[in-house]
Amino acid sequence: MREPFVYPVSPVPRTAVLVDWFRSAVLSSQSIRMFPQGWGAEAAQFEPAAIAATIEQLRTLCGVPIPSLTHAVIVLERPGTPRLTEANRTLFWHNFRVPLFEQIIGPSGLLLAAECQAHEGLHIEAQGLQIAQDGIHTKPCPCGRETPRFGVRSVAEIERRAAAYAR
Numbered sequence: 001m002r003e004p005f006v007y008p009v010s011p012v013p014r015t016a017v018l019v020d021w022f023r024s025a026v027l028s029s030q031s032i033r034m035f036p037q038g039w040g041a042e043a044a045q046f047e048p049a050a051i052a053a054t055i056e057q058l059r060t061l062c063g064v065p066i067p068s069l070t071h072a073v074i075v076l077e078r079p080g081t082p083r084l085t086e087a088n089r090t091l092f093w094h095n096f097r098v099p100l101f102e103q104i105i106g107p108s109g110l111l112l113a114a115e116c117q118a119h120e121g122l123h124i125e126a127q128g129l130q131i132a133q134d135g136i137h138t139k140p141c142p143c144g145r146e147t148p149r150f151g152v153r154s155v156a157e158i159e160r161r162a163a164a165y166a167r
C-alpha cells in the first residue's frame with residue numbers, strides 16, 4: 001500500500017501530481033489528482049493551481065503556458081538522487097512564478113523530508129534519509145515547527161542570492 005501525497009501547506013488547492021509514486025487521489029483528497037503519464041491535455045483540462053513533479057518533468061514544462069498555475073510547484077525527489085540546485089530553483093521561479101516546495105519521497109510514497117512555507121531547508125518527516133550529522137539544524141524553524149531540518153542555506157549564500165537578484 002502506498003502513502004498519499006502530502007501538500008505542503010493548507011488549504012490544498014487543485015493539484016496535479018505528475019508521477020505514480022503515491023496512493024490514488026480518491027482516497028486522499030478530491031483536489032489532488034494523479035496524472036501518472038505526466039503533463040498532457042488531461043492534466044491541462046484539470047486546470048491545476050499547483051503541480052507536483054520531478055525536476056526533469058519541470059524542466060520540460062518550462063515555457064509551457066499553464067494559466068491555472070497560481071499556487072505552488074512541488075519538486076519531487078527520491079532519496080539519493082540529485083537535489084534541486086540553486087540554478088534550477090531560479091529557473092523554475094522565473095518560469096512558473098509561484099513558490100517552490102522541495103519534497104523527498106520514499107519508495108512507498110512516504111514523505112521523508114519537506115520544505116515548509118518558511119523555505120529554510122527541509123524538515124525531516126520520517127526515517128529513511130542518510131544525512132550528515134553536521135548538516136542537521138535543530139533550531140526552531142520560522143514556520144513554528146521544531147523538527148530537525150537540513151539543507152538550510154548559509155547566511156553568505158542567502159546574501160549572494162540577494163545580490164544576484166538585485167543586479
Ligand SMILES: [Zn+2]
Nearest residue numbers: 116118141143
Ligand atoms: Zn519550517
